[in-house]
Amino acid sequence: MxxxxxxxxxxxxxxxxxxxxxxxxxxxxxxxxxxxxxxxxxxxxxxxxxxxxxxxxxxxxxxxxxxxxxxxxxxxxxxxxxxxxxxxxxxxxxxxxxxxxxxxxxxxxxxxxxxxxxxxxxxxxxxxxxxxxxxGSSAFRRRVMVLGSGDRAQRVRKLGEKPECGFAVVAYLAMSDGDRVVEEAIPRSAIHDLGRFVENLGVSEVVLAMQERRNALPLKDLLRIKTKGVHVNDFSSFMERETGRVDLDTLNPSWLIFSDGFSSGRMFSSAAKRVFDVLASSLLLFFTLPVILVFALLVKLDSKGPAFFRQQRVGLYGQNFNLVKLRSMRTDAEKDGAQWAAENDPRVTRIGRFIRKVRIDELPQTWNVLMGHMSFVGPRPEVPQFVSNLESELQFYAERHMVKPGITGWAQINYPYGASTEDSRKKLEFDLYYAKNYTPFLDLVILLQTVRVILWPEGAR
Structure with missing residues (x-):
């Protein structure tokens, strides 16, 4: 890559x-x-x-x-x-x-x-x-050797079996005598010169997929491999690069601290992002105001209640703000408190089902962008009740609030609509990737790919 x-x-x-x-x-x-x-x-x-x-x-x-x-x-x-x-x-x-x-x-x-x-x-x-x-041939696939034969090595194997993956695993090395998940792994003791073994196989990258690395890393061999021009990567960084998300199963604070990301240069990127948000939201509000007003009238005619829905959401640094959307549910939809949206949710009105499908209900959020509560691109803001529950259940969930929430985001274009704690966990992996690797270029990719999500609405509820 x-x-x-x-x-x-x-x-x-x-x-x-x-x-x-x-x-x-x-x-x-x-x-x-x-x-x-x-x-x-x-x-x-x-x-x-x-x-x-x-x-x-x-x-x-x-x-x-x-x-x-x-x-x-x-x-x-x-x-x-x-x-x-x-x-x-x-x-x-x-x-x-x-x-x-x-x-x-x-x-x-x-x-x-x-x-x-x-x-x-x-x-x-x-x-x-x-x-x-x-x-799809091997000409464009990196040749990878995996150090380890346990669960992590098995995850690399499954990822490598996908047709769209960009690497091929040429060897697994069992670094200990523990239980093997990958049966064909070669015992480390069977290889006399690991550097020459890597060279003979034409390996371009070595992935450290050992469960326990303490006193198990062959540092002398890895140094020799590195000096030969072969890239040496740890498991978490490898998975981040190949999947476009931060792997929560293996994530630890030290990796977040020492890995590349969260650069200080984002101060200038944030300023450029704010300028873009103000200009784009002003233009979008100007051109879509007739559409918003027409559908606001349709919402009023379709069901009793206000045309616009306002709800508290958690934004940058955990600060609450009032999010504005076109109302797509009945007014008593949350009489028992905030709930996850379900497939074919009976609380959704007739016109509400349509505006959710084509994302018209999101248009008033451009006002939140103009006011600075949100950005066009960022993690989706959740209600405070959900955030409190998810922070107690999911480690690192609070870190997603280190960037301004958005109308669209990396999780939205890569994962279908989430309506459970497990879905939130999956989306958190994408949100952390965005927070860690944010650049204007990534914002541009997300904005362009949002067109695909609108044209082919996967999981809209």
Whole structure:
């Protein structure tokens, strides 16, 4: 994997993304050449329109990222990728048509969009047909050796068996005579020279997956391996990188303290984040105010009670604030106290079910963003009653309040709707990853991927 602004991206995704961008520029150029020949016009020099080509390719590329074209399923299934590609191209063409209407260009006409769409679809599908098996081959998988044969080693094994994983385990080493979970693990005593063993296998990374490391680490061997250019990683850091979440099963305070993350440079990032929140929330409120008012009226007509729902939530540093949403439940929904939302929840009104599905009920939260109680991106704020219970049951739950809560977040795009303590635990792992590795780049990835969650609402309740 390549680490880009503290966030890990698989090599296959980087390669495919760069190749796609080049092909998108080619599609735009072919469309322009075809249209110019049809009307008997000199197409001109490429230097005259390269900016338009780059801009149009960037719009389509961002649309592809937004709808999940580079997700693990899309890299493995041509049918899945094709459906996402068609949606992405359609959204991008609409966006490009609006851009051309507002900013008339001499080298980019709406009349070329149809041809661009055809060439883009053809090139993207052909690209994936050619690279589908190649991207899943061992050429893009790191060769990993695991020190350990217990439960942690077994977890690495299960992760490595997933088709979308970016590594292949080439050997397991049993570092003690204890119970083995991975039966094929090689006893450490059977290997005379561990450094040469690693070199012969072509190992690029060694993962320390031992249950008990005290007096068990082969420090001399690890030092020799490290000096040969082989990366040595502990289990928690390895799982964080491969899964995009902090593993609570093996997490301890010392790892959080000494591992990379929570950098002081986020002061500048936080300032930029606040500027973006103010500008974006102002624009979004301006353009969506008619939508909010229309659905507020529909909520009033559909059921008795106020159109807007206000509830206390826990925000930055554990401070409470009043969250505003369009009401989607009956007014007596929480007469017995706050409850988890259930599938096909009978408390949800008819219009409420629709606005939850399409996330319209979340739009008034842009007011909370403008007021500084929330950000567009961050962990979802919970009610104080839930927070008190979860902090007593889940270790490190309070650490998620070290960043401002958001309308969307890393947990929201990676995990379905949670309605239990176990779901909260899973989402906490993603929230801690975000709090630890926050950068504006990660915010951009989350905002783009939120489009996918809106278009394909998984688990909305």
């Amino acid at each position: 390549i680490r880009l602004f503290k966030h890990y991206i698989p090599h296959a995704v980087i390669l495919l993304g760069l190749l796609d961008f080049a092909l998108l520029m080619l599609a735009g150029e072919l469309a322009w050449q075809l249209r110019a020949s049809q009307i008997g016009m000199d197409p001109g020099s490429l230097t005259e329109r390269w900016q338009s080509l780059v801009g149009s390719a960037l719009v389509v590329w961002l649309a592809m990222i937004s709808v999940g074209v580079y997700g693990p399923n899309a890299l493995r299934s041509l049918r899945y990728a094709g459906a996402r590609l068609l949606v992405a191209i359609s959204l991008a063409i609409l966006a490009l048509a609006m851009v051309e209407f507002v900013l008339a260009s001499q080298t980019f006409w709406r009349s070329t969009l149809f041809y661009t769409m055809i060439f883009t679809a053809g090139l993207m599908v052909a690209d994936r047909m050619f690279l589908n098996s190649f991207l």
